[in-house]
Amino acid sequence: MEPTTVRGTGVVAGYAYAPAAWTRPAPVPPSNTTPITEEDRPAEVERFKRAAALVAARFSDRASAATGAASNVLGATAKLAADRGWNRAAIKAINNGSSAEAGTTQAISQFVAQFEKLGGLMAERTTDLRDIRNRVVAELMGLPEPGVPQPTSPVILCADDLAPADTAGLDPKLVRALVTRLGGPTSHTAIIARQLGIPCIVATSALHQVSEGVAILVDGTSGIITLEPDQAEAEALVEKDQALREEIRSWAGPAQTSDGVHIQLLANVQDGAAARKASMSLAEGVGLFRTELCFLTAQTEPSVNEQAKIYGEVFEAFSGKKVVVRTLDAGSDKPVPFANHAEEENPALGVRGIRLGWTNPGLVDRQLDAIAQAAEDNGVSEAWVMAPMIATVDEAFEFAAKCRDRDLKPGIMVEVPAVAMLPEKFLEEVEFFSIGTNDLTQYTMAADRMGSALAQLTDPWQPGVLRLIANTAAAGQKMNKPVGVCGEAAADPLLACILIGLGITSLSMATGAIPGVGVQLGKVSLQQCQDAAQQVIDARNSRDAKELAAKLLG
Ligand code: PEP
Numbered sequence: 001m002e003p004t005t006v007r008g009t010g011v012v013a014g015y016a017y018a019p020a021a022w023t024r025p026a027p028v029p030p031s032n033t034t035p036i037t038e039e040d041r042p043a044e045v046e047r048f049k050r051a052a053a054l055v056a057a058r059f060s061d062r063a064s065a066a067t068g069a070a071s072n073v074l075g076a077t078a079k080l081a082a083d084r085g086w087n088r089a090a091i092k093a094i095n096n097g098s099s100a101e102a103g104t105t106q107a108i109s110q111f112v113a114q115f116e117k118l119g120g121l122m123a124e125r126t127t128d129l130r131d132i133r134n135r136v137v138a139e140l141m142g143l144p145e146p147g148v149p150q151p152t153s154p155v156i157l158c159a160d161d162l163a164p165a166d167t168a169g170l171d172p173k174l175v176r177a178l179v180t181r182l183g184g185p186t187s188h189t190a191i192i193a194r195q196l197g198i199p200c201i202v203a204t205s206a207l208h209q210v211s212e213g214v215a216i217l218v219d220g221t222s223g224i225i226t227l228e229p230d231q232a233e234a235e236a237l238v239e240k241d242q243a244l245r246e247e248i249r250s251w252a253g254p255a256q257t258s259d260g261v262h263i264q265l266l267a268n269v270q271d272g273a274a275a276r277k278a279s280m281s282l283a284e285g286v287g288l289f290r291t292e293l294c295f296l297t298a299q300t301e302p303s304v305n306e307q308a309k310i311y312g313e314v315f316e317a318f319s320g321k322k323v324v325v326r327t328l329d330a331g332s333d334k335p336v337p338f339a340n341h342a343e344e345e346n347p348a349l350g351v352r353g354i355r356l357g358w359t360n361p362g363l364v365d366r367q368l369d370a371i372a373q374a375a376e377d378n379g380v381s382e383a384w385v386m387a388p389m390i391a392t393v394d395e396a397f398e399f400a401a402k403c404r405d406r407d408l409k410p411g412i413m414v415e416v417p418a419v420a421m422l423p424e425k426f427l428e429e430v431e432f433f434s435i436g437t438n439d440l441t442q443y444t445m446a447a448d449r450m451g452s453a454l455a456q457l458t459d460p461w462q463p464g465v466l467r468l469i470a471n472t473a474a475a476g477q478k479m480n481k482p483v484g485v486c487g488e489a490a491a492d493p494l495l496a497c498i499l500i501g502l503g504i505t506s507l508s509m510a511t512g513a514i515p516g517v518g519v520q521l522g523k524v525s526l527q528q529c530q531d532a533a534q535q536v537i538d539a540r541n542s543r544d545a546k547e548l549a550a551k552l553l554g
């Protein structure tokens with residue numbers, strides 16, 4: 001009899017085989033709501049303060065023990081746990097007669113509602129808030145910390161969803177893969193799994209079929225989880241996979257196909273610190289500098305000089321190399337206080353990115369002045385600059401004129417399907433394209449990139465998306481202008497080969513993904529990539545596309 005399988009969306013490739021270990025459920029606070037008497041309230045407040053401080057201290061300890069992104073994530077959660085705002089709200093509730101457990105729950109619900117109203121990145125932090133609530137309530141009730149178990153032998157971690165704090169302290173030697181019922185390709189779980197170098201599957205709706213302790217085989221490429229597989233076969237697959245991981249660890253670049261065709265692999269960065277870190281990797285430059293991420297808390301627009309200093313740090317880190325600066329992609333999931341448009345019903349389809357210039361025409365001009373100044377200050381001979389969310393040829397024309405006035409090399413992001421359908425018209429106006437597959441997929445499939453229930457649709461392997469990429473790349477080849485990819489698709493080793501086969505000229509990704517992509521490209525010839533790409537764009541669905549690519553190139 002064939003073993004049972006359940007399917008999700010594979011987001012980090014690789015095989016893992018181990019028993020399933022589920023996260024511990026959140027505590028259920030006592031429903032008894034007898035008000036705390038006035039005389040007992042000070043002691044109840046103290047009880048709350050001790051529990052909240054202990055939870056915050058545990059996060060800080062784990063932040064100090066972790067490194068890189070994990071440490072930053074834990075540090076941010078420690079700050080949120082100690083935040084005076086929600087702590088004060090909880091104390092107020094206790095002083096009004098609530099128990100410490102109920103006060104914690106009320107205060108966090110109030111803050112979750114506020115964060116959800118703000119939307120975007122703030123809304124994503126509600127997972128952290130709920131996680132803090134669960135930990136504080138468990139502490140108050142004398143229960144073990146909810147969340148991730150602390151295994152002593154290898155396991156595959158299964159969860160409905162994982163909070164950043166859960167995933168940040170994980171030891172990849174013991175946690176061999178992550179599988180969640182919710183989550184999407186760009187969710188936090190996927191990002192941390194990529195950083196830890198362990199396979200990851202999200203959006204596994206039937207994950208409840210996997211019971212605690214059952215041996216499972218995880219295939220992070222196909223998204224298939226096999227329950228109680230043949231042990232020898234599973235171990236052989238994992239062994240082969242580990243050999244590949246070793247190859248990835250020792251990859252020394254630069255990227256080239258097996259027949260020696262050089263492929264430019266670049267880094268996505270958000271500030272000077274990230275650029276300096278990326279400059280120590282094998283990235284050949286920066287393919288996407290997300291400038292809006294420098295200003296997520298800026299209430300007023302920084303002056304041209306201030307902006308120039310920030311952008312200059314990135315030019316300096318990659319002195320003499322290619323750096324592509326993207327103008328502010330503010331709005332929707334990346335709110336920038338000084339640039340945001342008024343509240344909208346549907347912000348992903350609203351006034352975001354280049355459209356902010358409609359109501360604030362000087363915004364782009366001042367940013368381009370700052371980029372030009374930074375380029376001059378750092379002796380950059382060719383500064384590549386691109387605009388996000390371009391939808392019409394007129395917008396491309398106007399943006400390019402502003403860039404050329406300042407001696408900047410103009411390009412645009414291809415994120416709106418309208419551009420990918422008429423790429424030649426747009427390429428007549430600009431010098432290069434960079435395809436943002438995260439938004440291109442969101443808009444092509446009409447599926448919110450933040451929605452975990454939509455993970456199957458927000459998959460760049462969707463043949464409709466691949467067709468648009470093919471159309472765009474073909475225009476670039478015909479007109480001899482570079483067309484890169486800087487969305488998450490570029491970081492998927494198999495998809496990277498398909499993109500190169502379609503005629504994409506550079507791939508930009510999170511620094512940690514570069515060696516995996518480099519190794520995979522080295523295993524195939526350009527002709528193989530081209531042949532596979534032609535077959536894959538004819539697939540019926542994203543699953544077939546992935547499986548076909550794995551068969552032809554894996
Ligand atoms: C994209 O849309 O693919 C992209 C790279 O831009 P961002 O993820 O910043 O929206």
Ligand code: MG
Pocket residue numbers: 388415436438439
């Ligand atoms: Mg985008």
